[in-house]
Amino acid sequence: MDIQNTIQKIRExxxxxxxxYYVLDTPTISDFEFDLKLKQLQDLENKYPEYFDENSPSQRVGGTIxxxxxxxAHEHRMYSLDNSYSKEELMDWEKRIQKVLGDVPLEYTCELKYDGASISITYENGKLKRAVTRxxxxxxxxxxxNIKTIKSIPLKLKGNFPDKFDVRGEIIxxxxxxxxxxQDLIEIGELPYSNPRNTASGSLKLQDSAEVAKRPLDCLLYFLIGNNLPFKSQFEGLETARNWGFKVPKEAKLANNLAEVFEFIDYWDIHRHDLPYETDGVVVKVNSFHFQDELGFTAKSPRWAIAYKFKSEQVSTRLNSISYQVGRTGSITPVANLEPVQLAGTIVKRASLHNADQIEKLDIRVGDTVFVEKGGEIIPKIIAVDLSKRPENTEPTKYITHCPECNTALVRTEGEANHYCPNFYGCPPQIIGRIQHYISRKAMDIEGLGGETVALLFNNGLVHNYADLYELTVDQILPLERMAQKSAENLVKGVENSKNIPFERVLFAIGIRYVGETVAKKLAKHYKSIDALRQATLMDLILVDEIGERIAQSVIDFFENQENRIIIDRLKSFGVQFEIVEHINPNATDKLSGKTFVVSGVFEKFSRDDLKKAIEDNGGKVGSSISAKTDYVVAGDNMGPAKLDKATKLNIPIISEDDFMNLINEG
Known part of the structure; x- marks a missing residue:
């Protein structure tokens, strides 16, 4: 066997x-089959290191620090674009072009302006050589x-291409x-990212490329530059790049005149909200490279291209006050309380001010008239102050120095944007927040107990931590506001039933910082019990798959705290599950190995959970939604019409629970 040829064949x-999968969105093999091939390649590359290739698909998982x-230095400078905000400005731009070129017929390439981080990638002999930020x-x-971990970026090109050239794209x-x-950040009590653009940009500068690989980044190509390129226009270049393996958005259109450019703009001003990523305008380029060369550049921008920016809906209103919220991890978030105003179809009364730096940057003061818009069309944000309407004798806003709930002096760690209240065990919102997290649906899922009731129990001195829930009695609960006999009984029963929740969910519920659902499952599976986990060293934890130093240190800190240890011991004494209960299924097989199933509808012979367990017991995988990677849909009564339609369109076999039983009983 020719090892080198075998390795090369698997890479191809x-x-x-x-x-x-990542460019055409038409996968031809299952994830399981792909993973097997990748594992085969990694094993061969490890055994025969002399055939190492920096652009092997095995390198996409990251791990380089x-x-x-x-x-x-950029070999070809990355210019910025001039912006326009009206069709009149575009017509003026065309007039400036015609002054240079004369009265010649012009074609334009219209492309959506993607809101991300610009990147320049150099290819030599068809292989990715280098990627550089703008x-x-x-x-x-x-x-x-970091760029090599983004799977829509080709590491090796196909077809006929120049020996060397650069591509320009947007990382989104x-x-x-x-x-x-x-959602993952919220579940572990962390502040969510503010917008996709900044998150994409920040991802490129993460020191561990394995962390970048975990982020669902994409790259949309918009330009190629180099000597002796085999095409003569922007639009032809995009089409050719697509054939070489690049992800080029299909929305790009060739316009024969400015009227068709306006049609493109009008269409996407409405339909941009249907796109899966952020776009804030349209880029219009003179199509011909010959004309581009003639037009050249100003000191900052190409004369042959211009960006038309969509108008963000923006309103002005009065800032009535600034309040400060305390999260369950102690993070302080300043909130602008606004005179209610209509914005993008909703009434806006509040907007986040993020942190002290943002308040200082805007010089925002109570009583100011402020401009508000929907950031990323989702979250209201204050973008500026109308200084012409500022009342006289206002004072700059002084950020609070003490917790608004418990009056503890706030702390701010170097390098972090937010202030924190360090009174972890004495600050009411933090205590209530932790208990609310403990009872939440994805954690202990305690029926009969909601967030408002948790606050009621705390404010009446009945609970001070989540272990106290297990000592509640119906007689204690009955005197509380809105609590009838049945409600009190259901609450106590719900707490009792939570003792059956499996260890991995309990581990998520206790609220160790940075330990979300997925991390909790990994730790539970690895350590099997809370006792083993609490004895783990920092290095032991780091060696667990996908557990980094930040998570490991947080686990260590949690168990070093005496109050946490007391609470855990109390929970154990009440019968909460703190170890994995191994169920040996004598009927387990691997008959469904490599197959992905989606379960939908109501069943007679199985509960949905039993059906999913039967799939996993026989080596199969349960998918959450139907995709081209789904092998079977197990359908009961009242299967959702959308799922039925999607499965039909993708030609995915739809089987009954009897068909499923026959599948696992074959042979």
């Missing part, structure tokens, strides 16, 4: 599958190791991935 297969990013346009930071974070990242 994996590159093709990556392209099909970059302490300092090297500054690199920086100041003349030089940027070498982020090659689609809304779905951004929301998932924020």
């Amino acid at each position: 297969e994996l590159n093709l599958h990556n392209h099909n 970059t302490k300092n990013f090297q500054t690199v 920086g100041d346009g003349f030089q940027g930071d070498d982020v090659t190791n 974070l689609p809304f779905a991935g951004f929301e998932k990242m924020n």
Whole structure:
């Protein structure tokens, strides 16, 4: 067997599958099959290191640490674009072009302006050589190791291409991935990221490329530059780049005149809200490279391109007051309380001011008239103060120095934007927040107990931590406001039933900082019990798959605290599950190995949970939604019409629970 050829063949297969999945969105093999091929490649590369290739698909998982990013000069300067805000400005731009070119017919390429972080990537002999951030346009930071983890960026090109050229693209974070990242942060008590653009940009400068690999970043190509490129126009360049393997948005359009440019703008001004990522305008480029060369550049911008910026809906209103909220981790968030105003279809009364730096930057003061817009079309934000309407004799806002709830002096760690209240065990909102997290649906899921009731119990001195819940009695609860006999009984019963919640969810529920659902499952699976986990050293924890130093240190800090240890011991004494209960299933098989199932509808012979367990017991994987990677849909009564329609369109077999039983009983 020719090892080198075998390795090369597997690399080419994996590159093709990556392209099909991340660029074309038409996968041809399952995740399981892909992972098997990748594992085979990694094993061969480890055994035969002489065939190492820095652009192998095995390198996409990251793991390289970059302490300092090297500054690199751009071979071709990265210019910024002039902005326009009206069609009249675009017509003036065309007149300036015609002054240079004369009265010649002009074609324009219209592309959406993606709101992310610009990147320049150099390819030599069809292989990714270097990736550099925009920086100041003349030089940027070498982020090659991080860029290689983004799976829509080809490591090796296909077809006929020049020996050397650069591509320019925008690194973006689609809304779905951004929301998932924020949900994970919220679940571990951390502040969510402010917007996809800043998060995408910040991701490029993470020191550990393995962390970048976990983020669902994407790259949309918008330009190619180099000598002897095999095309003569911008639009032809985009089409060619797509054939080479780049992800080029299909929304780009060739316009024969400015009227067609306006049609493109009008269409996307409305339909941009349907896109899976942020866009804030349209970039219009003279299509012909010959004309581009003739037009040249100003000191800052190309004369042959201009950005038309969509108008963000913006309103002005009065800032009535600033209040400060305390999260369950002690983080302080300043909130602007506004005179209610209509904005993008909703009434806005409040807007986050993020932190002390933001307040100082805006010089925002109570009584000011402020401009508010929807940041990323989602979250209201104050973008400026109307100084012409500022009342006389106002004083600059002084950020609070003490917790608004417990009057403890606030702290601010160097390098962090937020102030914190360090009174972790005595500050009411932090205590209430931790108990609310403990009872939440994804944690202990205590029926009959909601967030308001937790506050009621705390304010009446009945609970001071989540262990106190297990000593509550119906007689204690009955005198509380809005508590009838049945409600009190349901609450006590719900707390009792929570003793059956499995260890991994208990571990998530106790609220160790940075330990979300996924991390809790990994730690529970690795250590099996709370006793083993509390004895783990920092290095032991770091060696666990996907557990970094920050999470490891947080676990150590949690168990070093005496009050936490007392609470855990009390929970154990009440019968809460603090170890994994191993259930040996004598009927388990691997008949469904490599198959992904989605379960939908109501079943007669199984509960949905039993059906999912049967899938996993027989080596299968349970998917949350139907996609091209789904092998079967197990359908009961009242299957959702949207799922039925999607499964039908994707030609995914829809089977009954009887069909499923036959599947696992075969042979």
